[in-house]
């Protein structure tokens with residue numbers, strides 16, 4: 001099949017009269033200033049497919065369980081309790097099937113790639129699978145099966161709060177030491193070697209509340225150069241706790257303590273002061289916005305106008 005488009009976004013610029021030759025399901029050649037030829041599919045405008053920068057695919061199967069108000073006290077934290085109960089029932093087969101369905105839905109919606117922020121690693125109760133990367137392998141297979149470009153982001157989640165509280169209940173499936181986490185990353189990386197070029201591995205220290213300062217530094221040092229995704233400032237409660245414990249608000253702390261650059265994506269950078277907004281924009285990091293979650297949970301409104309005015313880069317995630 002060949003496609004002729006009157007205009008197309010190529011790289012960072014518009015081109016006119018663009019002709020694409022498709023061979024074996026892939027774009028084989030792109031020519032601009034071309035002429036349409038007999039049999040071409042003619043369209044007006046072509047854009048590159050979007051990347052969905054933040055997904056926890058297993059949560060797709062709990063959609064509808066939480067999107068209503070049963071009592072006045074519903075919040076992010078009550079949503080999270082239900083999510084923990086839900087994932088107690090998920091087997092590796094469930095994880096694979098849900099991921100494959102979700103990745104197909106994403107492609108039907110126009111996404112060609114996904115950042116899968118993957119934090120369910122272990123069996124219910126916290127026992128590791130025989131292969132500690134078992135559930136990562138299910139995600140990787142789902143990507144291979146459906147053809148989506150995968151940035152796999154194994155999550156480092158070690159504590160139940162900023163004071164290094166032990167994990168409990170549903171959180172036990174997430175927990176890893178830095179060493180165990182490194183094993184999952186390297187096993188995942190090996191399993192991804194055979195996948196197409198739009199596949200890559202990164203790391204996701206879950207949040208400042210789920211990693212200690214020293215674990216975070218160690219994980220970053222051991223995976224230098226990889227994409228880094230992190231939940232940052234979704235809830236005012238966590239912003240206040242981080243400020244109290246670490247002497248700086250979450251975005252301020254990360255920008256001050258880590259070498260944040262274009263490889264970083266800060267998810268839910270919802271609560272930022274003006275100076276944090278300007279500094280994040282200047283760092284080159286991507287602000288990962290998840291508008292459906294942030295609206296559903298009443299998180300707050302990202303300071304988009306100021307961020308863009310400072311030249312900040314942002315992307316969109318589907319999240320749950």
Ligand SMILES: [Zn+2]
Nearest residue numbers: 117231267319
């Ligand atoms: Zn998330």
